[in-house]
Amino acid sequence: MPESSTERETQRLEAFSDGVFAIAITLLILEIKVPHLEEGQSLAKALLNLWPSYGAYAFSFWVIGIFWVNHHSFFKLFRRVNHGFLLLNVLFLAAISFIPFPTSVLAEYLRDPARMRNAVTFYALSMCFPVLAWFSMWLYGSRRYRLIDERLEPGYVRFMTRQYAISNVVYIAAVLVSFFSATLGLAMEIGLSLLYFLPQRSPSYLEPLNTQVDLT
Amino acid sequence: MPESSTERETQRLEAFSDGVFAIAITLLILEIKVPHLEEGQSLAKALLNLWPSYGAYAFSFWVIGIFWVNHHSFFKLFRRVNHGFLLLNVLFLAAISFIPFPTSVLAEYLRDPARMRNAVTFYALSMCFPVLAWFSMWLYGSRRYRLIDERLEPGYVRFMTRQYAISNVVYIAAVLVSFFSATLGLAMEIGLSLLYFLPQRSPSYLEPLNTQVDLT
Amino acid sequence: MPESSTERETQRLEAFSDGVFAIAITLLILEIKVPHLEEGQSLAKALLNLWPSYGAYAFSFWVIGIFWVNHHSFFKLFRRVNHGFLLLNVLFLAAISFIPFPTSVLAEYLRDPARMRNAVTFYALSMCFPVLAWFSMWLYGSRRYRLIDERLEPGYVRFMTRQYAISNVVYIAAVLVSFFSATLGLAMEIGLSLLYFLPQRSPSYLEPLNTQVDLT
Amino acid sequence: MPESSTERETQRLEAFSDGVFAIAITLLILEIKVPHLEEGQSLAKALLNLWPSYGAYAFSFWVIGIFWVNHHSFFKLFRRVNHGFLLLNVLFLAAISFIPFPTSVLAEYLRDPARMRNAVTFYALSMCFPVLAWFSMWLYGSRRYRLIDERLEPGYVRFMTRQYAISNVVYIAAVLVSFFSATLGLAMEIGLSLLYFLPQRSPSYLEPLNTQVDLT
Numbered sequence: 001m002p003e004s005s006t007e008r009e010t011q012r013l014e015a016f017s018d019g020v021f022a023i024a025i026t027l028l029i030l031e032i033k034v035p036h037l038e039e040g041q042s043l044a045k046a047l048l049n050l051w052p053s054y055g056a057y058a059f060s061f062w063v064i065g066i067f068w069v070n071h072h073s074f075f076k077l078f079r080r081v082n083h084g085f086l087l088l089n090v091l092f093l094a095a096i097s098f099i100p101f102p103t104s105v106l107a108e109y110l111r112d113p114a115r116m117r118n119a120v121t122f123y124a125l126s127m128c129f130p131v132l133a134w135f136s137m138w139l140y141g142s143r144r145y146r147l148i149d150e151r152l153e154p155g156y157v158r159f160m161t162r163q164y165a166i167s168n169v170v171y172i173a174a175v176l177v178s179f180f181s182a183t184l185g186l187a188m189e190i191g192l193s194l195l196y197f198l199p200q201r202s203p204s205y206l207e208p209l210n211t212q213v214d215l216t
Numbered sequence: 217m218p219e220s221s222t223e224r225e226t227q228r229l230e231a232f233s234d235g236v237f238a239i240a241i242t243l244l245i246l247e248i249k250v251p252h253l254e255e256g257q258s259l260a261k262a263l264l265n266l267w268p269s270y271g272a273y274a275f276s277f278w279v280i281g282i283f284w285v286n287h288h289s290f291f292k293l294f295r296r297v298n299h300g301f302l303l304l305n306v307l308f309l310a311a312i313s314f315i316p317f318p319t320s321v322l323a324e325y326l327r328d329p330a331r332m333r334n335a336v337t338f339y340a341l342s343m344c345f346p347v348l349a350w351f352s353m354w355l356y357g358s359r360r361y362r363l364i365d366e367r368l369e370p371g372y373v374r375f376m377t378r379q380y381a382i383s384n385v386v387y388i389a390a391v392l393v394s395f396f397s398a399t400l401g402l403a404m405e406i407g408l409s410l411l412y413f414l415p416q417r418s419p420s421y422l423e424p425l426n427t428q429v430d431l432t
Numbered sequence: 433m434p435e436s437s438t439e440r441e442t443q444r445l446e447a448f449s450d451g452v453f454a455i456a457i458t459l460l461i462l463e464i465k466v467p468h469l470e471e472g473q474s475l476a477k478a479l480l481n482l483w484p485s486y487g488a489y490a491f492s493f494w495v496i497g498i499f500w501v502n503h504h505s506f507f508k509l510f511r512r513v514n515h516g517f518l519l520l521n522v523l524f525l526a527a528i529s530f531i532p533f534p535t536s537v538l539a540e541y542l543r544d545p546a547r548m549r550n551a552v553t554f555y556a557l558s559m560c561f562p563v564l565a566w567f568s569m570w571l572y573g574s575r576r577y578r579l580i581d582e583r584l585e586p587g588y589v590r591f592m593t594r595q596y597a598i599s600n601v602v603y604i605a606a607v608l609v610s611f612f613s614a615t616l617g618l619a620m621e622i623g624l625s626l627l628y629f630l631p632q633r634s635p636s637y638l639e640p641l642n643t644q645v646d647l648t
Numbered sequence: 649m650p651e652s653s654t655e656r657e658t659q660r661l662e663a664f665s666d667g668v669f670a671i672a673i674t675l676l677i678l679e680i681k682v683p684h685l686e687e688g689q690s691l692a693k694a695l696l697n698l699w700p701s702y703g704a705y706a707f708s709f710w711v712i713g714i715f716w717v718n719h720h721s722f723f724k725l726f727r728r729v730n731h732g733f734l735l736l737n738v739l740f741l742a743a744i745s746f747i748p749f750p751t752s753v754l755a756e757y758l759r760d761p762a763r764m765r766n767a768v769t770f771y772a773l774s775m776c777f778p779v780l781a782w783f784s785m786w787l788y789g790s791r792r793y794r795l796i797d798e799r800l801e802p803g804y805v806r807f808m809t810r811q812y813a814i815s816n817v818v819y820i821a822a823v824l825v826s827f828f829s830a831t832l833g834l835a836m837e838i839g840l841s842l843l844y845f846l847p848q849r850s851p852s853y854l855e856p857l858n859t860q861v862d863l864t
Contacts, residue, residue, distance in 0.1 A: 012230065012288060014660065019238030022667030023455075026675065026745045027242065031250075034679075034752045043757060043766040058742065065738030072660060072734070086288070087412075090281030094274065097242045104250045109259060118259040196735075228446065228504060235454030239671075243458065247466075302504070303628075306497030310490065313458045320466045325475060334475040444662065444720060451670030459674065463682075518720070519844075522713030526706065529674045536682045541691060550691040 013089060014075055020093045021068040024100060028057050028064075031104035056107035059190070060099055066196045067096060067130060074134075077160075077203060078141055079149050088137045095129035102126040117182040124175040124185055131171045135164045153204040229305060230291050236309045237284040240316060244273050244280075247320035272323035275406070276315055282412045283312060283346060290350075293376075293419060294357055295365050304353045311345035318342040333398040340391040340401055347387045351380045369420040445521060446507055452525045453500040456532060460489050460496075463536035488539035491622070492531055498628045499528060499562060506566075509635060510573055511581050520569045527561035534558040549614040556607040556617055563603045567596045585636040661737060662723055668741045669716040672748060676705050676712075679752035704755035707838070708747055714844045715744060715778060722782075725808075725851060726789055727797050736785045743777035750774040765830040772823040772833055779819045783812045801852040 032053045035046035081089075102123040109119040141147035142157055170192060178185025248269045251262035297305075318339040325335040357363035358373055386408060394401025464485045467478035513521075534555040541551040573579035574589055602624060610617025680701045683694035729737075750771040757767040789795035790805055818840060826833025 012234065015231065015663065016234045016238055016284065018660065018664045019235055019667055020242055022664055023239055023242040023671055024245075025741070026668055026671035027246065029672075029745050029748050030246070030675065030678065032749050034749075034756050037763070043753075043763040044769075047753070047766065047770055057746070061742040061745070062738065065735070065742070068664065069731070069734045069738065083285070086285045087281070090278065090285065093241070094277040094281070097245050097277070098273070100245050101248050101250075105259075105263070108250050115253070115259040118263065121260075122263055228450065231447065232450045232454055232500065235451055236458055239455055239458035240461075243462065246462065299501070302501045303497070306494065306501065309457070310493040310497070313461050313493070314489070316461050317464050317466075321475075321479070324466050331469070331475040334479070337476075338479055444666065447663065448666045448670055448716065451667055452674055455671055455674040456677075459678065462678070515717070518717045519713070522710065522717065525673070526709040526713070529677050529709070530705070532677050533680050533682075537691075537695070540682050547685070547691040550695070553692075554695055 010075065010078060010081055013081055013086065014071075017071060017089065017093060018068070020097060021064060021071070024097045025061055025064045025068070027100050028060050028103060031100060031107060032057060052110040053104075053107040056103045056110070059193070060103040063127070063193050064096060064099055066193060069196070074138075077148050077152060080147050082145060082147065084145070085137065085141055085147060088133065088140055092130060092133035092137060095126075095133050098126055098129065117178065120182040120185045120189075121175060121178040124171070124178045124189060127189065128168070128171045128175060131168055135168055138164050149205075151205045151207055153206055156201075156204045159201065226291065226294060226297055229297055229302065230287075233287060233305065233309060234284070236313060237280060237287070240313045241277055241280045241284070243316050244276050244319060247316060247323060248273060268326040269323040272319045272326070275409070276319040279343070279409050280312060280315055282409060285412070290354075293364050293368060296363050298361060298363065300361070301353065301357055301363060304349065304356055308346060308349035308353060311342075311349050314342055314345065333394065336398040336401045336405075337391060337394040340387070340394045340405060343405065344384075344387045344391060347380075347384055351384050354380050365421075367421045367423055369422055372417075372420045375417065442507065442510060442513055445513055445518065446503075449503060449521065449525060450500070452529060453496060453503070456529045457493055457496045457500070459532050460492050460535060463532060463539060464489060484542040485536075485539040488535045488542070491625070492535040495559070495625050496528060496531055498625060501628070506570075509580050509584060512579050514577060514579065516577070517569065517573055517579060520565065520572055524562060524565035524569060527558075527565050530558055530561065549610065549617075552614040552617045552621075553607060553610040556603070556610045556621055559621065560600070560603045560607060563600055567600055570596050581637075583637045583639055585638055588633075588636045591633065658723065658726060658729055661729055661734065662719075665719060665737065665741060666716070668745060669712060669719070672745045673709055673712045673716070675748050676708050676751060679748060679755060680705060700758040701752075701755040704751045704758070707841070708751040711775070711841050712744060712747055714841060717844070722786075725796050725800060728795050730793060730795065732793070733785065733789055733795060736781065736788055740778060740781035740785060743774075743781050746774055746777065765826065768830040768833045768837075769823060769826040772819070772826045772837060775837065776816070776819045776823060779812075779816055783816055786812050797853075799853045799855055801854055804849075804852045807849065 032050060035043070035050065037043060037046055102119075102125075106119045106123045109115040112119075138160065142161065148157070170188075174185055174188040174192070177188055248266060251259070251266065253259060253262055318335075318341075322335045322339045325331040328335075354376065358377065364373070386404075390401055390404040390408070393404055464482060467475070467482065469475060469478055534551075534557075538551045538555045541547040544551075570592065574593065580589070602620075606617055606620040606624070609620055680698060683691070683698065685691060685694055750767075750773075754767045754771045757763040760767075786808065790809065796805070818836075822833055822836040822840070825836055
């Protein structure tokens, strides 16, 4: 298979994934319904009352947006894809597309003290799937098959493996925490998403890349 | 028409198809509705009760995902497209976009013993359309017009024709089976989708392709 | 402005338009709702009863698909775009995105003898907008500004202008006809869409294009 | 990081943003619901009665379309993107995706004298978010980090900064105006969107760009 065709394949995979990201993120708005008012009710109050929906919209937009930004840098580490990797990516995308559902469950039940805990647990559980699928793609592409750029420094690859593994542990921990305290579980989810404000370690290569400008 | 413009055309067709795939696959989530609870009902139970919806979502995501992965390798066999091929691809995409509807019918009636059989038949019937449209694209592009890569080995082309023909027969058989047993029909649909875990025969060419790197 | 950047602009416009096409065409399925049955009602009958929805889905998918295929060949005639052309294309896309709405009105009232006529008129009227916007893009790009490929033969350009003008007249005629007969109006709409099975006149250029392969 | 890879990154960002634009703009149609009629009601009248929905659809399509056209020229000013810029763009897209919601609130309450003012204020407020996020991207990319094309004339950059700042002030003013008069607030929103019919100042560069054709 010629090199250029393989690269086009990676690009088509990225384009498809971007499409799913873009749609999943935009569908979030469909969960906010226009309030239907009774005689004499104030629209302003009804719109303000929708704050859990705005909050859930903003938060899930942010979370999917972060996954997209990272998918973006993640794929720069790969040189090629294969059948199995494509299938794992489908699973990952299924987990991303699922997010609008737990988001609206959360928005609906955030103010219901008897059910908020269940809603948070469900949300936290749903967040484990994309994180787990991500980790599988990484292990599959860096260990099982060498799909990643062979010029990546082994130290960097080990660092990422460790980081993704920890990420899984923390997301699972958030599910367990939410059994005991919905507020604490939710705080963990928010905290995890805010971590991405920090600059991330950029990939290190065994050889300088700028000598390769014309080849890529 | 310059070669490069023809290739851009194939790419635009792929991009459009990818768009439809990405949207159809992401719309599946809209079929899962937030449960509205009565006083005293448990949210956890209500969310668990939605299992047929989760199952149908996961299964249809998987099926559309597989169609996408295959569309991906399918198009690598084509060198150009024409008016008729574009129209056939529109029919194929109409069949793909339809999938969210039988999926939600299936999710809704999977636990209703009186109607499950109808729901499975309808789902199995709906799966025949994309398989049939796919086969038409293949026959049109490999027999009626030579749109496929002229370097493909005739033996490989015959192998694919046979494989797609068998695929049609099996999908139609699943519809007939579902008339007698919903469970068996559903098992066949699941089994068919699991076949794609197996590695697929990669295309064989009459001449080595890697001498052509700069041309593609 | 460097040539290559202008071309990327045309490509980005195509990509955005393709996105809107892909979404509008896929949203059509959302108009078909899962039937909710009473005790003892047959699911098979209820699914068969949805035939106007399937028909409207298939027809509108076909219509939007044809617009897409043509947008595809249409844009190959253009060399550059400008601010005004982008805005006209936004209007065109607004007309395309609108199609799912008259489609579901048609599906809902196709079997209601008292309202079918209104539903068909509304559908026919809605189809005039994209046709009109298309014609405006063409006049704007071929007459007001020379955005089209300057190598196109003047005879071909005149032929297309005439063809698009006739197209407008016929689509408006279908609206008028539908006032008198819903069936005839609908038949005209279907007939118009079937015209696209015919091969279309391919563009003629003043100079042979194949000497230009490396430049495009 | 090789230059070409950075440019691909900008392109992927554009493609993702285009996806969100295309979906947000197309989802607007979902807010128009098929009227369900009582015995003896006229469909024609019911469809005409939906004029606030058509108006809101057309207006928001136009507004998002304009944002897209401008995002288009905006990104031509940038040479590279970084982590922070990607995150700001996610915020911008969240603001764009939100527009279908205030649009349907506006369509629902435009004819309700008691609530129209609230609906217009909410719409005007929602329009401030994308304008503000846009301004942040500009300041971040032109001041905080030099992500913009270093060949842009400082005078042009200052002009754009001033123009975006004024834009923010006017959009906020429209919110305040809508507190006193819904009609005037709405007129301001429409007026602001019509400004884009005017040709925009094209970027000026320190050196002629056409000597650089082969480099871009």
